[in-house]
Amino acid sequence: MGRSQTAWLARGRAISLLAGAAIRVLQSSRALRGSGQPARGMQGTQPSAISAPTSKSRFELAPQIRLILAESGVLTATANQIPLTLKSDPTSASFFKPDTDYPSLYGSPILIILDSEPTPSSRFTRTKTTNRAVYDAARARHGIASLPPAQLETFSYLPKPDPPVPGDVLLYNPQGNITETSVYNVAFYRANRWLTPPESSGCLPGVLRRWLLEQGRIAEAADGLLTRESIIDGECVLLMNGVRGCQLGRIVIAQPEDARQAPEPEGGGAQDAR
Known part of the structure; x- marks a missing residue:
């Protein structure tokens, strides 16, 4: 069993959401495992993978980082390019x-x-x-x-x-x-x-x-x-x-x-x- 977490990584607002994301990761870990102990290691695709060439301009794409915390305590990260369609204020x-x-x-x-x-x-x-x-x-x-x-x-x-x-x-x-x-x-x-x-x-x-x-x-x-x-x-x-x-x-x-x-x-x- 794993759990996933995503967050904005741009435009200043990311810090606010990342703070909330960190809280929810800990709460979820405690709810699903009863300990909330830190993850034991990172594996999977690293963020540098988002620099791979694509058919779109880098100004049309945004990085998406997805974290999955397994019941074993192992934290896996994947990275993808997604279309940059958010407005100046996504809220x-x-x-x-x-x-x-x-x-x-x-x-x-x-x-x-x-x-x-x-x-x-x-x-x-x-x-x-x-x-x-x-x-x-x-x-x-x-x-x-x-x-x-x-x-x-x-x-x-x-x-x-x-x-x-x-x-x-x-x-x-x-x-x-x-x-x-x-x-x-x-x-x-x-x-x-x-x-x-x-x-x-x-x-x-x-x-x-x-x-x-x-x-x-x-x-x-x-x-x-x-x-x-x-x-x-x-x-x-x-x-x-x-x-x-x-x-x-x-x-x-x-x-x-x-x-x-x-x-x-x-x-x-x-x-x-x-």
């Missing part, structure tokens, strides 16, 4: 106000479909690990492909389908409380502010979520406030991810198959003659 979408602003100012919203089944909370949802079975199952329920490990942090760079289809799934626990999506922390606009599910819901306490809380951009919702029943079809949701920054999503609530059928004309249809 700017957290300033969006649905009642006054246009979502298009922050790019095309990602379609987020509300899950049809609850996802149980566990230590594997509260910590970022390579055990993604519950997330893959939620995505599969809605025909959303599982993401290979190499694409877990770069999925948003993949070509967008036309017409748009759901890009992620909004999860809730067996008590009906909203938790997160399969790759994002979330916040919903309630009473003129963005509210994110509390840690007691079983969500991942992501590093960007932590930073936004510290900055007062978002606040934790009270227990039981953000429920499956409170989510509105078509409403905006603030998505946050330590690699992708903040993005806007739009909620899609799938209708049951029988509700999708067109109603019969008044007076009823043809009678069965049998």
